[in-house]
Amino acid sequence: MTKKHSIAVVSLLIVAAAVSFLFMHHQEPPKAAIAQQYADPASCAQCHATEAAGYARTGMAHAFYKPKASDTVESPARDRQFYHAASGSYYTLTQHDGKYYQRRWQKGFDGNPENVEELLIDYIMGSGNHVKTYLHREQDGTLIELPLAWYAEGGGHWGMNPGFDNAHPMTRRPIAYECMFCHNAYPQIPPIAHRDLSANSVYSGALPEGIDCQRCHGPGAAHVKAAQTPGTSVQQIRAQILNPTHLSNDRQMEVCEQCHLETTSQPLPDRIRHYDQEPFGYRADQPLASFNAYFARDPDHGRTDNFEIVDAPYRLRQSQCYLKSQGALTCETCHNPHDLHKGLESVTYYANICMKCHGANLPGKIAQHQHPASNDCVSCHMPKRRTEDVIHAVMTDHLIQRFAPPAKVLLADRQEVPETPATAYHGPVKRYLLDHEDASPDDDLYNAAAQIIDGSNLEAGIPALADLIRTKSPSQPNFSIELGDAMRHTGNLPGAIDAYRQALKLDPLSSRAQRRLGVALGNAGQTDEALTVLQGAIDHEPDNALLWYEKALIESRRGDSDKAVADLRKTLELKPDFADAQNTLGSVLAQSGDIQHAETAFRAALTTNPYDSATRANLGRLLAGTGDWKQAAFHLQKAVQLDPANVNAHGDYAVALLQLKRLPEAKTEAEAALKINPEFGPAQLNLAEIFLQQGQVRMALPLLEKAAHSPAPGVAEQAQTILQQLGTR
Numbered sequence: 001m002t003k004k005h006s007i008a009v010v011s012l013l014i015v016a017a018a019v020s021f022l023f024m025h026h027q028e029p030p031k032a033a034i035a036q037q038y039a040d041p042a043s044c045a046q047c048h049a050t051e052a053a054g055y056a057r058t059g060m061a062h063a064f065y066k067p068k069a070s071d072t073v074e075s076p077a078r079d080r081q082f083y084h085a086a087s088g089s090y091y092t093l094t095q096h097d098g099k100y101y102q103r104r105w106q107k108g109f110d111g112n113p114e115n116v117e118e119l120l121i122d123y124i125m126g127s128g129n130h131v132k133t134y135l136h137r138e139q140d141g142t143l144i145e146l147p148l149a150w151y152a153e154g155g156g157h158w159g160m161n162p163g164f165d166n167a168h169p170m171t172r173r174p175i176a177y178e179c180m181f182c183h184n185a186y187p188q189i190p191p192i193a194h195r196d197l198s199a200n201s202v203y204s205g206a207l208p209e210g211i212d213c214q215r216c217h218g219p220g221a222a223h224v225k226a227a228q229t230p231g232t233s234v235q236q237i238r239a240q241i242l243n244p245t246h247l248s249n250d251r252q253m254e255v256c257e258q259c260h261l262e263t264t265s266q267p268l269p270d271r272i273r274h275y276d277q278e279p280f281g282y283r284a285d286q287p288l289a290s291f292n293a294y295f296a297r298d299p300d301h302g303r304t305d306n307f308e309i310v311d312a313p314y315r316l317r318q319s320q321c322y323l324k325s326q327g328a329l330t331c332e333t334c335h336n337p338h339d340l341h342k343g344l345e346s347v348t349y350y351a352n353i354c355m356k357c358h359g360a361n362l363p364g365k366i367a368q369h370q371h372p373a374s375n376d377c378v379s380c381h382m383p384k385r386r387t388e389d390v391i392h393a394v395m396t397d398h399l400i401q402r403f404a405p406p407a408k409v410l411l412a413d414r415q416e417v418p419e420t421p422a423t424a425y426h427g428p429v430k431r432y433l434l435d436h437e438d439a440s441p442d443d444d445l446y447n448a449a450a451q452i453i454d455g456s457n458l459e460a461g462i463p464a465l466a467d468l469i470r471t472k473s474p475s476q477p478n479f480s481i482e483l484g485d486a487m488r489h490t491g492n493l494p495g496a497i498d499a500y501r502q503a504l505k506l507d508p509l510s511s512r513a514q515r516r517l518g519v520a521l522g523n524a525g526q527t528d529e530a531l532t533v534l535q536g537a538i539d540h541e542p543d544n545a546l547l548w549y550e551k552a553l554i555e556s557r558r559g560d561s562d563k564a565v566a567d568l569r570k571t572l573e574l575k576p577d578f579a580d581a582q583n584t585l586g587s588v589l590a591q592s593g594d595i596q597h598a599e600t601a602f603r604a605a606l607t608t609n610p611y612d613s614a615t616r617a618n619l620g621r622l623l624a625g626t627g628d629w630k631q632a633a634f635h636l637q638k639a640v641q642l643d644p645a646n647v648n649a650h651g652d653y654a655v656a657l658l659q660l661k662r663l664p665e666a667k668t669e670a671e672a673a674l675k676i677n678p679e680f681g682p683a684q685l686n687l688a689e690i691f692l693q694q695g696q697v698r699m700a701l702p703l704l705e706k707a708a709h710s711p712a713p714g715v716a717e718q719a720q721t722i723l724q725q726l727g728t729r
Contacts, residue, residue: 039220041185041212047227052213054338059127060211064184067121071132072100076156082148084160086167087611091148091158093134094118102134102146106610109634115610117171119146123207125175125183128152130309130393133161135175140545140575141202143175151392159392162265165416167642168611172577177201177279182259182310185212186280200546201279216255216337218242218284242285249327250435253313254288256331262310263296263432265389267424267454270295270432272446275476287438293446294432301427309387312398319400321357327435351375385410388417429456444468445479452486462486466495469502477503481513484520493524511541515550522554530554545575553584561592579609583618590622598622613643621652629659640669647676647683654686663690681710685719692722701728 045052055061065071073080073095082091090113094101100121108114122137125145132150135143147169149161164170180187180201185208189201214220223241226232244255263270271292273279282291297304307315313331316322322329334353341349354377355362365371374380378396383404385397391414397404404410417423429450431443440446445468451461465483468474484499500517503510514537521530534551541547552567568585571578586601602619609615620635636653639646650673657666667690673683688703704726707719 037219037221038214039224043224044213051338057340058337059129062127063211064123064125065209067100067124071124072121075150077158082158087169102148109631115606117607141204142200143203145173145175153392153394162390166418171609174201181280184208216244216284249330252332253330254434255284257313258282258288260310261313263314264306265308267419268295268429268456269450269453272450275478289434289437295429295450296432297425298428298430302425306388307385307397308389309393309395315397315399321400347376351377383410386414391416425456427457445474449479449482453482458486458490475506477506477510477513481516484516488520493520496520509540511537511544515547519550527554527558543574545571545578549581556588561588564588577608579605583615587618611642613639613646613649616642617649617652624656629656632656633660645676647673647680651682658686663693666690681707681712681715685715
């Protein structure tokens with residue numbers, strides 16, 4: 001989401017200022033980076049001041065930074081408060097104690113704010129040319145994306161981040177290593193992260209601020225050392241650093257594509273980082289295909305003409321200009337990262353580039369009135385469009401078209417399409433090859449894994465990957481873990497357990513494989529072994545909150561309430577805002593009779609995630625048990641709104657309304673429950689009672705007869721008692 005930010009450079013003084021701005025936040029290179037011989041990025045400007053000043057004007061240089069007032073509470077916007085109607089939530093940015101926060105709240109039972117959460121804004125991701133996304137750093141070192149973003153369109157306005165514009169916005173979306181990879185220089189991460197690719201994306205120490213020169217030029221420590229060593233020749237100095245212009249055209253493209261190539265941001269997957277590669281292990285001097293395997297939708301089963309915010313090379317590669325150039329047209333043909341062109345100047349600049357190919361024929365076409373005389377090639381042939389995945393952002397379409405749709409179509413407002421099973425792609429996942437990409441011995445393994453990682457093609461992918469693992473015996477455990485996940489998703493627990501065991505043979509310390517195995521064993525009823533496996537993982541990684549949580553779930557299911565409570569409290573000690581753990585703790589405490597602490601846990605869960613129907617329903621039931629029917633009805637109504645298919649919530653809400661003598665509403669809820677499940681005994685009983693209170697005995701009797709045979713606890717007995725009182729039995 002980060003593009004270009006213009007700073008005028010009109011004198012040597014301003015050049016120096018721009019260089020200072022770019023590098024004044026430099027950090028000590030991380031330990032892992034030192035091993036790869038990365039230099040302090042500030043050293044680049046000592047010899048390359050002009051290039052550094054030019055780069056400082058780009059969005060890449062400002063892709064990640066700490067907040068200040070102009071980026072937060074003073075950001076240009078029509079209003080300082082934003083109401084998100086879909087989730088019933090209010091947002092604002094606040095400032096106190098010299099720090100900046102994002103605050104969220106809802107209207108509670110009494111009309112006062114409830115579920116109030118104010119989180120520190122530790123960093124901002126995005127230059128602000130299009131979007132600013134606010135990030136909060138968690139206690140465990142993870143970064144989460146806060147729901148509210150600032151968008152530049154229309155002079156500036158607030159809006160929800162992509163994926164948040166719905167009734168259930170995420171509250172703890174982590175910033176994955178893949179996100180940080182393209183928005184910043186390389187940060188410090190725990191050394192275990194390369195093994196467990198789906199482990200939490202934890203960042204250690206201070207983070208760098210903005211992408212530096214070495215992302216495109218490779219590690220620079222040897223180059224700097226050579227430049228500082230007396231007697232070293234220019235040729236020797238240059239030999240110690242990568243100049244992308246000396247690469248072949250396809251490799252030059254890959255330097256840009258490491259961040260700008262995305263076939264889709266929707267679940268597919270669009271890429272798999274090779275399992276032997278660390279998250280920030282890519283160097284610009286290596287072929288990109290040795291780091292990532294790329295994938296795209298099958299055009300026979302889904303769209304391939306998608307226009308998204310990070311797809312400039314993907315769209316360019318579909319252009320006839322690109323295809324007919326036979327590799328001559330690259331990103332660098334038009335874009336120089338050291339020399340930014342914007343505004344009116346850019347119109348002529350880009351038109352002159354187009355004329356290198358089209359200049360000979362264009363005057364004749366203009367004379368014959370077959371082409372307008374305007375020299376603004378880009379506006380007609382690469383027009384700006386609203387992106388499909390970030391609906392408040394407008395970007396240049398890099399698909400070079402002879403005749404583009406009109407602006408009113410390209411710029412029309414869009415509604416965010418939620419990621420649901422109904423909207424997800426289902427079909428073959430095709431390999432997307434880079435130019436001159438060489439075949440790899442593991443291509444077939446990655447191709448098979450791509451079919452199942454996001455569930456796009458499970459039917460074909462599961463047997464294909466299982467067969468390849470059996471015949472090729474790959475050394476990387478992640479193929480087996482992905483296979484196990486897919487099998488577990490489709491209900492094949494024995495197959496999943498075998499796959500996870502195979503992964504652990506290859507990497508006995510993989511907490512990801514241990515956790516998956518423990519969960520699968522627990523779901524299969526093998527609780528003793530499940531707990532042994534999870535405890536073994538905890539012994540190696542005692543600060544992993546998710547391991548403690550999974551262990552507590554199994555203990556809770558088998559009735560070990562005291563152990564479950566202890567492990568849930570340990571989970572929350574490590575991750576205090578773990579909403580699911582708070583909700584589970586509340587449930588266990590409520591079952592053991594500790595109503596006060598159960599209510600505290602439920603309310604803590606809702607403070608973190610007020611959009612969870614189960615937690616709302618749990619709190620509503622707890623309050624109903626205390627006789628607080630009005631507040632119980634409030635939370636049960638929220639539960640029903642959040643999950644209209646929740647039959648239990650409809651039934652419980654009907655009971656609360658019945659207690660409050662709101663019979664018409666109670667009848668509606670009981671009928672809604674029976675529409676979902678006609679055999680739902682509690683709703684049969686409730687609806688019968690409503691009819692009896694309305695004097696409609698004949699309407700109640702059939703429902704009571706059905707309820708008298710319900711397996712739901714206590715329902716049959718109550719129904720039989722009422723029938724006896726009515727004299728029918």
